[in-house]
Amino acid sequence: MFQKLLIANRGEIARRIGVVARGMGLKTVAVYSDADAELPFVKEADEAVRIGPAPAKDSYLNTAAILEAAKQTGAQAIHPGYGFLSENGEFAQACADAGLIFVGPPPEAMARMKDKSQARKLVSAAGVPVVPGSEGVVPDVASALAEAERIGYPVLVKAASGGGGIGMAVARNAAEMEKVYRQCTDRAKAAFGKEGVYVERYFPAPRHIEVQILGDQHGHLIHCLERECSIQRRHQKVVEEAPSVLFADGRNPELAQKLFTAAVAAAKAFGYANAGTVEFLYSDGEVYFIEMNARLQVEHPVTELTTGLDLIGWQLRIAAGERLTVKQEDVKRRGAALEFRIYAEDPVKFFPSPGPLKVFQPPTGEGVRLDAGYGEGNTVTPNYDPMIAKLIVTGETRAQAIERSVTALQSFRIEGIKTNIPLHLRIVQDAAFQAGELDTNFLEHHAKPA
Structure with a gap:
């Protein structure tokens, strides 16, 4: 070491x-x-x-x-x-x-994953189900229109080198495609230095499910179960949880096995080692590979707290050449966990809210963990991502985790800036959220301000 x-x-x-x-x-x-x-x-x-x-x-x-x-x-x-x-x-x-x-992973594995259209080809060849789409980058509007006609509208145009929802937009017909194609190529070039985009089927109300992967440099690779990240705003995750309601309490065992098998196959196809995440969409009873993230995820604590694994600790040991001693059968789930990204932003208009943290008093209590980047007296500047902390809450059941989350969010005192804590409270108190009725468009229909 x-x-x-x-x-x-x-x-x-x-x-x-x-x-x-x-x-x-x-x-x-x-x-x-x-x-x-x-x-x-x-x-x-x-x-x-x-x-x-x-x-x-x-x-x-x-x-x-x-x-x-x-x-x-x-x-x-x-x-x-x-x-x-x-x-x-x-x-x-x-x-x-x-x-x-x-x-992190080997540079060669990162290179294979960098171009998302090529990554789709690689994992598809390994038997991993992918979202129906173009075989690779579409070089011009005419090609994009042809692919969209083949796939069927609506379609999603995505930057091949993208991430974080940048260079991504929906086209619902040919007229929109011409506008969206130019928009996405321009944004991709500005953000990533490459204007290549590809086209894939757009699912109007999917769930976003991801699988945590751990692999060492000696060929031992396992999955660490799934997380659900369907609560999003503009393709950015807001609330994450483990397990997904889809698979909690032994539900949908065949689909779960299909998901985990696909995640491991994708990671092996990339030649992956260290911690990583394979992301999927779920729609109409099927899961589809989106991409693999070659890094630790923001939401990794919900996996840590429901499996007992120290993901960062394993990252360090694996990087030092140590063998991963955790076997697949050792990965067991206990309880449920929710993570809330606490942002310095207006909870209604979603404008950034930089400034000094005059009061920063996090909640305490059973099942509460806080990963904070700031303390009382620090100033949140406009230079970086507005996340100031992550509140992670666990319970023996999802219902208990939700109940504890409401208490924790209500007692979280931050003064000097605006935060999205009121948004989180609207989410966890929403009947559809509590029932596990989630999709990536949840916030367009639920948890509205009074």
């Missing part, structure tokens, strides 16, 4: 990785921008190195500065967290070239 870890991220995930690493006896190095100098993840690290001004391109995306910080401090490994450089194969290769351990 290496002895010193540099954490190439910020906020709550940098703080969480630091806690786990120090608990394993490792020394930690934080890197930070000028905007984050006073945040807890910087203060709690054994060492901290400034890597640039506030803009992410000058700091958390500055590969040279991060590698130099590792060299200066003698760090032997780099954990990228999620976002920023976490799925950047070039960064993973640069770490290897510098003699550093990258805590």
